[in-house]
Amino acid sequence: MDNFTEKDEAIRLFRDSIPIFQALSDPARQDIIILLDEQGQLNVTEIANHSKLSRPAISHHLKVLRDIGLVSIDQRGTQRYYSLSLKDSVEKLKALITVVEKTCL
Template sequence: MNKDYSRAIPAAWRDVSAVFAALGDEHRQRILLTFEAGERLNVGQIAEVSTLARSTVSHHLKVLREAGVLSAQRQGKEIYFSVNTHFLQKAFARVSDYLETRL
């Protein structure tokens, strides 16, 4: 048993922890799955196909952006979101590496 991490997540895992926390909500998972490869969407486009109110979608987008799951880019008055693929690949590679060492 490794007791080193029983009280705190190591710094190298904080981003992974934030991703898991953000994706722990089914609504946020559905928002993430709304994006096609390379697609950029604004809150209105996502709310249009969602069962959630626009303000609720905005809240979930903020959580996903703060966790690094989505990137945001302002274009005029709109903010467009896209999947932060590079960040997610690095985070999940860290999880995969951890699992590989346990085999």
């Protein structure tokens, strides 16, 4: 792979990672991620019980996190339980770091 192609790959990976950075930049979403890491699977009510945010606000933040793949849902009857699903995002960020180290440092 020549340098031009590597830089193109770095730009592509960086742009693909922007939604992850945007989601992680919000303190409420950071709190949700930390809570799910500490507690495991939780439903919206359980998450809201640990937050100052309303249930609708929690649902909105969970949707953002779900849409980019940072959380997953386990449907149990009428309840939806959320848990962390970081593998794909972590792999994407690792690839970005690798290509940036290779092309920019």
